Amino acid sequence: MDLELLRSGIDKLDIEVLRLLNKRANLAAQIGEIKNELNMSIINIEREHEILENIVANNAGPLSDQDVRNIYVEIIRACRDLQKAR
Numbered sequence: 001m002d003l004e005l006l007r008s009g010i011d012k013l014d015i016e017v018l019r020l021l022n023k024r025a026n027l028a029a030q031i032g033e034i035k036n037e038l039n040m041s042i043i044n045i046e047r048e049h050e051i052l053e054n055i056v057a058n059n060a061g062p063l064s065d066q067d068v069r070n071i072y073v074e075i076i077r078a079c080r081d082l083q084k085a086r
Helices: 003-037 045-057 065-085
Strands: none
Touching: 003 065, 045 065
């Protein structure tokens, strides 16, 4: 396969991943608004562990479970920060 074709495929996937991350962030922001209305804490360690366990359980590779976990820790942090900003 051609290097440029592979890179083009990555570029397209990156845009799709970004679209999905922003969709996830919008949902997290809505959850943050509900938590605020209910005077709930933004941080829910139990839920964060649940998310990480679900992601790792569904990881088919080639990324390692630890790499996937690290990526999602950052996604969760960014979404939590978004909830705090509202």
